[in-house]
Amino acid sequence: MNEGRQRVALVTGGANGIGWATVCAFASQGYRVVIADLHREAARQRIAQLDGEGHVAIGVDVSSESEVAALLQGTLEACGRLDVLVNNAGIGEQAKPTIEQGVNAFDALIGIHLRGTFLTSREAAKAMLAQGSGAIVNLCSIAGLAGIPQRNAYGAAKAGIAAMTRSMACEWARDGLRVNAVAPGYVATELAQGLVKNGQIDLARIERRTPMGRLAQPDEIAQAILFLASDAASYVTGAVLSVDGGWHASGSA
Numbered sequence: 001m002n003e004g005r006q007r008v009a010l011v012t013g014g015a016n017g018i019g020w021a022t023v024c025a026f027a028s029q030g031y032r033v034v035i036a037d038l039h040r041e042a043a044r045q046r047i048a049q050l051d052g053e054g055h056v057a058i059g060v061d062v063s064s065e066s067e068v069a070a071l072l073q074g075t076l077e078a079c080g081r082l083d084v085l086v087n088n089a090g091i092g093e094q095a096k097p098t099i100e101q102g103v104n105a106f107d108a109l110i111g112i113h114l115r116g117t118f119l120t121s122r123e124a125a126k127a128m129l130a131q132g133s134g135a136i137v138n139l140c141s142i143a144g145l146a147g148i149p150q151r152n153a154y155g156a157a158k159a160g161i162a163a164m165t166r167s168m169a170c171e172w173a174r175d176g177l178r179v180n181a182v183a184p185g186y187v188a189t190e191l192a193q194g195l196v197k198n199g200q201i202d203l204a205r206i207e208r209r210t211p212m213g214r215l216a217q218p219d220e221i222a223q224a225i226l227f228l229a230s231d232a233a234s235y236v237t238g239a240v241l242s243v244d245g246g247w248h249a250s251g252s253a
């Protein structure tokens with residue numbers, strides 16, 4: 001636990017979509033937030049829109065080992081501690097049938113989602129283990145829990161993230177660190193809009209397939225992340241929480 005000090009939350013991919021909603025949710029709860037994003041200028045502009053003081057923007061490509069090391073160094077220099085890491089940065093799948101999919105795009109996606117989650121967790125855990133406390137929340141997906149045609153690298157990365165959530169949770173369970181994931185269904189963000197534009201998803205079909213009959217708003221995912229990172233979830237670790245309007249629970253067409 002964090003004896004009355006202002007808590008610090010680092011959100012990768014925090015300049016947009018679910019990441020930005022998560023940044024806002026943590027800031028509104030009094031956290032000092034580090035927005036880590038490929039687009040540093042966008043992250044910097046977001047800081048001005050936040051409640052509270054002392055928030056930080058850092059440019060990073062989460063698939064780069066040296067940039068992630070610099071991110072953690074910058075975070076600790078600016079904030080002195082790290083209580084929460086949200087591994088959110090991500091990109092969408094290449095818009096092609098499997099037999100036309102390129103290996104470079106496959107590797108790039110795995111690099112950002114899977115390697116990025118590994119690298120950022122590894123570096124953050126060094127600080128959290130030294131403190132004896134911390135919470136990591138990863139972004140999984142319905143695509144990591146069930147098969148979605150053509151979502152090869154994406155589904156594999158998200159299934160890998162679910163596996164890594166469990167292995168790291170068990171490794172650090174007695175060290176004060178908790179590691180959990182959320183598995184959203186379709187969320188109304190730029191990433192999802194891109195999939196609609198590419199013809200990779202059909203909105204009307206998704207709404208029919210989702211028991212709640214609609215996409216999620218980014219803040220609905222952010223609130224689940226906030227819960228998993230909070231003391232209210234003090235006995236929750238290694239969990240992958242579906243936040244999908246019932247999508248994964250449903251067996252109907």
Ligand SMILES: NC(=O)c1ccc[n+]([C@@H]2O[C@H](COP(=O)([O-])OP(=O)(O)OC[C@H]3O[C@@H](n4cnc5c(N)ncnc54)[C@H](O)[C@@H]3O)[C@@H](O)[C@H]2O)c1
Pocket residue numbers: 012013014015016017018019036037038039060061062063087088089090091112139140141142183184185186187188189190191192
């Ligand atoms: N939108 C959905 O329907 C949905 C569903 C399930 C899971 N997710 C997951 O949620 C996360 C966020 O998705 P979103 O829809 O908000 O996406 P988004 O495209 O709206 O935002 C992604 C953010 O990540 C940043 N980013 C991309 N590559 C990066 C890199 N290499 N290093 C650092 N930052 C990088 C982008 O600049 C952007 O700010 C992703 O991990 C995604 O897979 C999204």
